[in-house]
Amino acid sequence: xxxxxxxxxxxxxxxxxxxxxxxxxxxxxxxxxxxxxxxxxxxxxxxxxxxxxxxxxxxxxxxxxxxxxxxxxxxxxxxxxxxxxxxxxxxxxxxxxxxxxxxxxxxxxxxxxxxxxxxxxxxxxxxxxxxxxxxxxxxxxxxxxxxxxxxxxxxxxxxxxxxxxxxxxxxxxxxxxxxxxxx
Numbered sequence: 001x002x003x004x005x006x007x008x009x010x011x012x013x014x015x016x017x018x019x020x021x022x023x024x025x026x027x028x029x030x031x032x033x034x035x036x037x038x039x040x041x042x043x044x045x046x047x048x049x050x051x052x053x054x055x056x057x058x059x060x061x062x063x064x065x066x067x068x069x070x071x072x073x074x075x076x077x078x079x080x081x082x083x084x085x086x087x088x089x090x091x092x093x094x095x096x097x098x099x100x101x102x103x104x105x106x107x108x109x110x111x112x113x114x115x116x117x118x119x120x121x122x123x124x125x126x127x128x129x130x131x132x133x134x135x136x137x138x139x140x141x142x143x144x145x146x147x148x149x150x151x152x153x154x155x156x157x158x159x160x161x162x163x164x165x166x167x168x169x170x171x172x173x174x175x176x177x178x179x180x181x182x183x
Contacts (some may be wrong), residue, residue, distance in 0.1 A: 058164035060120015069115035079128030080104035
């Protein structure tokens with residue numbers, strides 16, 4: 001496994017070793033011992049989620065607050081997305097900064113988004129299957145969101161020629177200054 005740091009040091013790109021030939025490919029998509037070594041501490045995952053979304057769907061930017069803050073290890077098994085993490089820790093020197101990574105079935109990349117970061121993605125392909133491993137269970141009272149188009153954050157989403165397709169909840173998510181954050 002190859003671990004690539006991002007501009008947000010806690011957010012990591014993980015590239016598994018992929019062995020391929022004319023029959024297809026094999027890869028180890030998760031190994032607890034290797035993952036813990038890569039991030040530098042022990043992580044326990046408690047829930048796996050799978051979503052399928054059409055081209056132009058933008059999901060996010062979502063996060064959960066303590067005591068149910070979630071870390072997420074995400075990957076795409078079909079299609080392609082532009083995946084984003086935003087630092088929501090008010091005490092961080094990088095508060096409000098973001099990183100974006102292309103994740104696809106073709107590149108097999110994964111992204112580790114630790115607790116304290118908002119997460120979202122935009123589907124670039126006709127559809128995309130997206131898998132999440134989470135470190136805490138979904139807890140509606142702890143959920144929070146950040147506006148995908150907050151000018152203060154300034155995420156440069158890929159241009160698809162049409163406005164992104166949002167859920168009603170994501171369409172009214174607050175800007176960074178009004179969003180609930182981590183201390």
